[in-house]
Amino acid sequence: MPLGPQLSATLVPGDRPRAEPIRRRTLVLLRWVALGGQLLAILAAWLIGVRFAVWPALALVGAGAALNLWMTASPARVTQSGATWQLVFDLVQISALIGLTGGMSNPFALLVLVPVTIAATALENRQTMAVGAVTVVMISLAGWQAAPLQHATLDLAMPPILQLAHWVAILIGVAFFAAYARRVSGELAMTTDALFATQMALAREQKLQHLGGVIAAAAHEMGTPLATIKLIAAEMQEELAEALPDRTDLAEDALTLKQSADRCRDIMRSMGRAGKDDLQLHAAPLHTVLEEAAEPHAGRGIAVTIRLTSGDDPPVIRRDPGLIHGLRNIIQNAVDFAETRVMVDASWTADQLAVTVEDDGPGFPAPTLVQLADPFPVNRRNDRRPGYEGMGLGLFIARALLEGTGARIRFDNAAAGAKVTILWPIDRIRADDRAPLRQNPQIT
Numbered sequence: 453m454p455l456g457p458q459l460s461a462t463l464v465p466g467d468r469p470r471a472e473p474i475r476r477r478t479l480v481l482l483r484w485v486a487l488g489g490q491l492l493a494i495l496a497a498w499l500i501g502v503r504f505a506v507w508p509a510l511a512l513v514g515a516g517a518a519l520n521l522w523m524t525a526s527p528a529r530v531t532q533s534g535a536t537w538q539l540v541f542d543l544v545q546i547s548a549l550i551g552l553t554g555g556m557s558n559p560f561a562l563l564v565l566v567p568v569t570i571a572a573t574a575l576e577n578r579q580t581m582a583v584g585a586v587t588v589v590m591i592s593l594a595g596w597q598a599a600p601l602q603h604a605t606l607d608l609a610m611p612p613i614l615q616l617a618h619w620v621a622i623l624i625g626v627a628f629f630a631a632y633a634r635r636v637s638g639e640l641a642m643t644t645d646a647l648f649a650t651q652m653a654l655a656r657e658q659k660l661q662h663l664g665g666v667i668a669a670a671a672h673e674m675g676t677p678l679a680t681i682k683l684i685a686a687e688m689q690e691e692l693a694e695a696l697p698d699r700t701d702l703a704e705d706a707l708t709l710k711q712s713a714d715r716c717r718d719i720m721r722s723m724g725r726a727g728k729d730d731l732q733l734h735a736a737p738l739h740t741v742l743e744e745a746a747e748p749h750a751g752r753g754i755a756v757t758i759r760l761t762s763g764d765d766p767p768v769i770r771r772d773p774g775l776i777h778g779l780r781n782i783i784q785n786a787v788d789f790a791e792t793r794v795m796v797d798a799s800w801t802a803d804q805l806a807v808t809v810e811d812d813g814p815g816f817p818a819p820t821l822v823q824l825a826d827p828f829p830v831n832r833r834n835d836r837r838p839g840y841e842g843m844g845l846g847l848f849i850a851r852a853l854l855e856g857t858g859a860r861i862r863f864d865n866a867a868a869g870a871k872v873t874i875l876w877p878i879d880r881i882r883a884d885d886r887a888p889l890r891q892n893p894q895i896t
Contacts, residue, residue, distance in 0.1 A: 473574040503602040536579040539567040547590035555598020556615035572633035685710035735883035738766040745779035755793045770883040778853035781846040789813035805876045815865040
């Protein structure tokens with residue numbers, strides 16, 4: 453069933469709420485590691501006889517250390533803009549170091565890729581593009597205005613053509629690392645959101661099942677007192693009509709009491725339909741489970757037909773919220789795109805149970821078949837049926853829940869429409885309907 457507009461409004465892909473894009477401790481730790489490496493590189497180069505502007509280089513390392521000390525002492529939280537400015541500072545600092553130590557001849561020039569990679573992983577698109585632009589500008593300035601390295605016996609100058617190639621390689625690295633990190637981060641975020649939505653959906657189904665057990669118990673417990681009230685009200689109506697024929701008001705009160713008892717009986721009877729969610733019903737015939745999964749979509753203008761195509765007696769299967777909700781989402785997806793009908797076929801052998809859901813809609817576009825069970829996939833079509841409130845998670849949730857019961861799912865196209873096949877090893881899905889029953893909650 454649809455997860456609802458409230459959940460859809462809170463779980464939009466790429467719009468996740470973030471308290472802190474990067475943890476303060478992570479920023480400080482990464483910068484201390486970078487500063488330590490820079491200091492060691494400066495000292496090692498000086499010891500082997502490489503000469504450069506060592507004091508300005510040490511001053512740049514000191515500036516990074518001062519920022520880290522301020523970060524450690526400041527209680528302010530890290531925001532998107534704050535993290536962006538800190539990464540820009542790191543870019544300026546390392547680019548200035550590279551410019552002071554040979555520019556493109558410095559083998560550590562590729563470290564300018566680190567800030568833009570972090571930005572692509574943790575920041576929004578606008579901030580990532582800003583950090584990427586600063587990276588391109590700073591590494592270009594560092595290569596153009598580079599101070600050459602000096603050594604008493606070695607020629608450390610790199611030919612201009614190699615410097616140009618190194619500069620181009622770094623620019624390509626900026627684009628590649630930023631795009632790759634951004635894509636991976638986005639996919640992880642979508643998967644996290646989808647798993648969260650799956651947990652919410654399953655928790656909702658479990659709560660409904662538990663509520664159904666309470667309602668069934670209440671209907672059973674209240675049946676007897678309601679019948680007693682109705683019987684006494686009927687007797688009072690007859691006795692008042694004989695003893696006090698002039699007191700029509702008392703007769704009307706007795707009639708109202710009787711009608712109220714009838715109304716309570718009807719309400720409990722309708723609520724008692726949830727008795728199928730009774731905690732004692734831990735197993736049910738295959739056809740019953742399929743009907744329960746399809747029931748919420750029976751009144752949406754699409755004929756949903758359930759057929760058992762094997763000749764043997766249908767198996768009794770496990771009836772749990774995850775299995776029912778997964779089947780329900782598969783059927784919902786078929787109803788969303790069907791023209792007139794949805795067929796739910798079930799067959800079984802001694803080793804396997806197969807359930808096929810087929811609609812007569814447009815089918816799955818071939819290029820998107822491999823993406824259908826991913827969170828927030830490419831939509832099959834844009835003209836979904838009126839009232840659709842899905843968010844691109846139905847098939848992902850269905851796959852997660854059904855695979856948790858031991859199923860394998862295949863997506864394909866039939867002669868007309870889409871086709872989803874769910875296969876279980878019969879031992880994983882069969883249930884013992886003679887097992888000891890669990891107790892429903894007591895009504896007090």
